[in-house]
Amino acid sequence: MSAKKIFFAVCLLAINFFPLLQAQQVDSHVAHNMEDPRGQNDMGDLQSNHGEHNMTLDSDGMAMNSNWQTLPQDCAKIIREYKFEVYAGTEFSSDYPGTIYGMSEREILVEPCSSVTIKFINTDDIRHQWMIHGLPRYLYPGGMFHLEAAGGQIREGTFIVPSDDKTYLVHCDMAQHMEMGMKAQLKVGKGSGDLWSIPGVSRSFRPDTYLPKASRNYLMLALFVGAMLTALILHLWRRY
Amino acid sequence: MRIRLLFIAILSALVCLPAQWYPEPIRLLFSDWFGAQDYRARPNSLAATELASEVACPEDLQAWREAQTIAGVDIRSSPTCVADNPSAVAAFVRGTNNVSQQVLLDSGLTPDAVEKGRDLDGDGDPDEIHIRLEVAELNGSSPDLNELTAQYAIAPGIKPGFWVFVPKTFGMATENFESLKARSILRVPSPAIRVEQGDKIKITLENSHYMPHTVHFHGVDHPFVDADGEGNDGVPITSEQPVMPGGVRTYDMQPRQTGTMFYHCHVQPQVHIMMGLQGLFIVEENRPDNWLQTLNVGAGQVRVPSVAVAEEFDREYDLQYLDIDRELNNLIQASSDPRVITEQMHNRYDITDATSDYFTINGRSFPYTFRESLVVTKPNEHIKLRVVNGGSSGIALHTHGHKVTTTHLDGVETNPAARVTRDVVWIASAQRVDLDLETTNDGLHSYGSGIWLFHDHQEKGITTDGVSPGGNISAIVYEEYLQENGWPKTQGVDYDPYFTEAYYRKELPVWGGLAGSVFLMVGTDRWMLLRLLGFALSLGMIIVLLLGFIRKRAH
Numbered sequence: 001m002s003a004k005k006i007f008f009a010v011c012l013l014a015i016n017f018f019p020l021l022q023a024q025q026v027d028s029h030v031a032h033n034m035e036d037p038r039g040q041n042d043m044g045d046l047q048s049n050h051g052e053h054n055m056t057l058d059s060d061g062m063a064m065n066s067n068w069q070t071l072p073q074d075c076a077k078i079i080r081e082y083k084f085e086v087y088a089g090t091e092f093s094s095d096y097p098g099t100i101y102g103m104s105e106r107e108i109l110v111e112p113c114s115s116v117t118i119k120f121i122n123t124d125d126i127r128h129q130w131m132i133h134g135l136p137r138y139l140y141p142g143g144m145f146h147l148e149a150a151g152g153q154i155r156e157g158t159f160i161v162p163s164d165d166k167t168y169l170v171h172c173d174m175a176q177h178m179e180m181g182m183k184a185q186l187k188v189g190k191g192s193g194d195l196w197s198i199p200g201v202s203r204s205f206r207p208d209t210y211l212p213k214a215s216r217n218y219l220m221l222a223l224f225v226g227a228m229l230t231a232l233i234l235h236l237w238r239r240y
Numbered sequence: 241m242r243i244r245l246l247f248i249a250i251l252s253a254l255v256c257l258p259a260q261w262y263p264e265p266i267r268l269l270f271s272d273w274f275g276a277q278d279y280r281a282r283p284n285s286l287a288a289t290e291l292a293s294e295v296a297c298p299e300d301l302q303a304w305r306e307a308q309t310i311a312g313v314d315i316r317s318s319p320t321c322v323a324d325n326p327s328a329v330a331a332f333v334r335g336t337n338n339v340s341q342q343v344l345l346d347s348g349l350t351p352d353a354v355e356k357g358r359d360l361d362g363d364g365d366p367d368e369i370h371i372r373l374e375v376a377e378l379n380g381s382s383p384d385l386n387e388l389t390a391q392y393a394i395a396p397g398i399k400p401g402f403w404v405f406v407p408k409t410f411g412m413a414t415e416n417f418e419s420l421k422a423r424s425i426l427r428v429p430s431p432a433i434r435v436e437q438g439d440k441i442k443i444t445l446e447n448s449h450y451m452p453h454t455v456h457f458h459g460v461d462h463p464f465v466d467a468d469g470e471g472n473d474g475v476p477i478t479s480e481q482p483v484m485p486g487g488v489r490t491y492d493m494q495p496r497q498t499g500t501m502f503y504h505c506h507v508q509p510q511v512h513i514m515m516g517l518q519g520l521f522i523v524e525e526n527r528p529d530n531w532l533q534t535l536n537v538g539a540g541q542v543r544v545p546s547v548a549v550a551e552e553f554d555r556e557y558d559l560q561y562l563d564i565d566r567e568l569n570n571l572i573q574a575s576s577d578p579r580v581i582t583e584q585m586h587n588r589y590d591i592t593d594a595t596s597d598y599f600t601i602n603g604r605s606f607p608y609t610f611r612e613s614l615v616v617t618k619p620n621e622h623i624k625l626r627v628v629n630g631g632s633s634g635i636a637l638h639t640h641g642h643k644v645t646t647t648h649l650d651g652v653e654t655n656p657a658a659r660v661t662r663d664v665v666w667i668a669s670a671q672r673v674d675l676d677l678e679t680t681n682d683g684l685h686s687y688g689s690g691i692w693l694f695h696d697h698q699e700k701g702i703t704t705d706g707v708s709p710g711g712n713i714s715a716i717v718y719e720e721y722l723q724e725n726g727w728p729k730t731q732g733v734d735y736d737p738y739f740t741e742a743y744y745r746k747e748l749p750v751w752g753g754l755a756g757s758v759f760l761m762v763g764t765d766r767w768m769l770l771r772l773l774g775f776a777l778s779l780g781m782i783i784v785l786l787l788g789f790i791r792k793r794a795h
């Protein structure tokens with residue numbers, strides 16, 4: 001009897017929390033998504049101290065902190081050279097209901113100490129960004145590498161990743177673009193787990209519920225039926 | 241047994257019921273028999289809590305307030321605590337295509353944000369102007385983090401959702417990756433646009449938002465269709481398809497008439513205008529060497545006024561009023577699915593049932609208005625106020641200590657011989673009035689130097705969700721009443737409570753800051769609560785016992 005109960009409870013928990021178990025280290029990942037490394041506020045306003053960033057800006061877009069030669073401290077040499085074409089725009093959201101913007105590459109896998117060249121192709125008429133966070137700050141001011149392409153433009157840039165297995169956040173930082181689907185991850189080596197809310201890769205940490213309009217009535221009905229059934233069972237049990 | 245229980249329950253109910261709630265005849269009878277009840281002290285006031293106040297007047301670390309010359313543009317000083325970025329002002333005047341890379345980087349603008357081309361009439365200023373506007377969402381929701389995105393507070397702790405037209409920028413929407421605060425150029429209201437009469441204007445809407453939008457030019461001379469026959473009026477039900485997310489549209493115009501006008505989105509306007517997709521649109525007189533500050537971010541002081549305005553007036557301010565229904569604006573914070581948000585805003589939300597909760601001037605409510613929306617003056621000046629009511633109902637704009645003169649209504653000059661000078665100006669929704677604020681101490685136009693409030697005199701307008709002081713209160717401040725840092729030398733109550741979130745959450749006593757104040761929040765009477773609980777318990781017992789009797793009898 002009690003063994004059955006426990007089995008039941010475990011099943012229930014598993015159904016509800018399996019997604020949480022699957023994406024390990026819940027807290028650190030949510031934090032990583034947007035907050036990491038909040039608190040080490042050493043970057044300041046981008047607009048005010050862009051001086052320390054290595055940046056090019058023109059009407060086709062910008063590239064910031066490109067680095068194709070300086071090795072991270074923990075790398076002896078460049079192990080591999082990668083080149084990825086990343087398309088970005090509204091059309092890349094069409095496979096994922098409830099998103100508006102998207103990128104063609106949402107999961108990029110590279111080996112440690114490799115150089116990564118991103119060719120960022122914007123298929124919309126407005127600007128978009130390919131921005132990666134969490135790179136070593138001694139090489140990349142603010143820990144970021146950033147490509148920005150004006151509407152219909154292409155931007156290319158290179159950076160070199162360090163040696164540790166880590167998952168990096170990639171997104172477009174225009175207001176609501178990441179929230180509306182322009183989010184990806186770059187895994188170095190085995191990575192350090194999946195980030196949340198990457199279309200096709202992981203679900204949202206705080207998803208909408210999508211219940212039918214009359215769901216409150218259904219719930220009340222279920223509550224009532226549950227009570228009635230229990231009463232009936234108890235009644236029958238007592239009788240026979 | 242039951243009878244005995246019932247008796248005990250009734251007795252206990254009677255004992256527990258506070259004597260003050262007995263029926264009055266019984267109380268009078270008791271009073272006659274026993275006299276007045278003994279003294280029992282009322283609960284003590286709650287101890288005043290330590291205020292976690294924000295800094296009223298943040299330090300001007302980047303020296304944005306000072307008068308300065310950037311890219312050959314003389315930018316006036318901005319006397320209030322918080323000033324616009326002067327590099328952006330310079331770039332708006334010269335054109336983002338005509339300033340150095342350094343000015344552009346300091347401004348945060350893209351090279352094509354405001355392009356200025358040829359001087360068509362040979363009078364020394366550019367007449368081909370191309371403005372690019374994006375749409376930004378402030379205080380939106382995140383599918384992952386339980387905090388708002390691109391945050392913008394109108395008052396301490398008050399962050400309603402907004403959509404705004406914004407100048408085209410590069411880089412992040414927030415101050416930096418560690419911050420959730422929107423960068424200063426992304427704010428409410430949408431920038432005031434200034435163009436010259438007769439200029440060839442192109443305005444491109446780059447829809448970077450997740451909903452369809454347009455721009456409608458209210459009161460501005462523009463053709464219904466452009467040269468290609470494409471819709472140019474921004475109205476989806478008459479002239480054109482809305483601009484979809486990721487898409488762009490360019491509107492063309494060459495305004496023949498001057499005046500203070502208005503622009504706003506015309507897609508589902510009852511929602512989109514109220515979400516903040518609206519701004520001032522000013523057509524200035526055509527004058528030689530008239531380099532205009534094409535955009536005035538967040539409205540407010542015009543740091544580079546036009547030639548015509550500078551001739552006639554000492555200073556110029558753009559003032560935009562907007563009231564906010566939290567039930568609408570916060571819908572974008574309840575979901576991260578654009579389909580859900582669309583349905584909630586456009587199918588479910590009913591503006592005919594709306595009540596406004598927040599009242600703003602230039603995107604802020606008191607006390608933040610005192611940081612950046614003061615009208616600063618010296619005696620014997622003329623100040624041009626261009627006022628638009630972007631809100632859902634009229635405002636009764638009242639100036640303390642001054643009577644202002646209405647020079648233009650909806651951009652059209654009023655008869656100089658028949659101008660009205662008064663201290664309450666009624667402005668209906670979408671109406672614009674140009675006011676001449678004269679600071680001559682003659683007992684009519686001005687009663688002299690000081691700190692004089694101006695605000696909507698429909699009293700809800702001076703509240704923030706009913707809490708006062710709040711809403712659209714701002715002030716006309718004479719320079720001698722202004723501190724070095726731009727904060728007015730008020731001599732009334734302490735402002736610390738107003739710079740706490742707790743005050744606008746209604747958790748602080750309104751007169752808590754007054755010395756020796758007795759009006760603190762009152763403590764609770766636990767004994768009274770205990771007696772009531774006892775009474776309720778007894779009553780419950782009585783009901784069940786009585787029901788038991790009825791059932792027994794029925795059997």
Ligand SMILES: [Cu+2]
Pocket residue numbers: 101127128129172173174177182
């Ligand atoms: Cu984007």
Ligand SMILES: [Cu+2]
Pocket residue numbers: 452453454505506507508512517
């Ligand atoms: Cu709209």
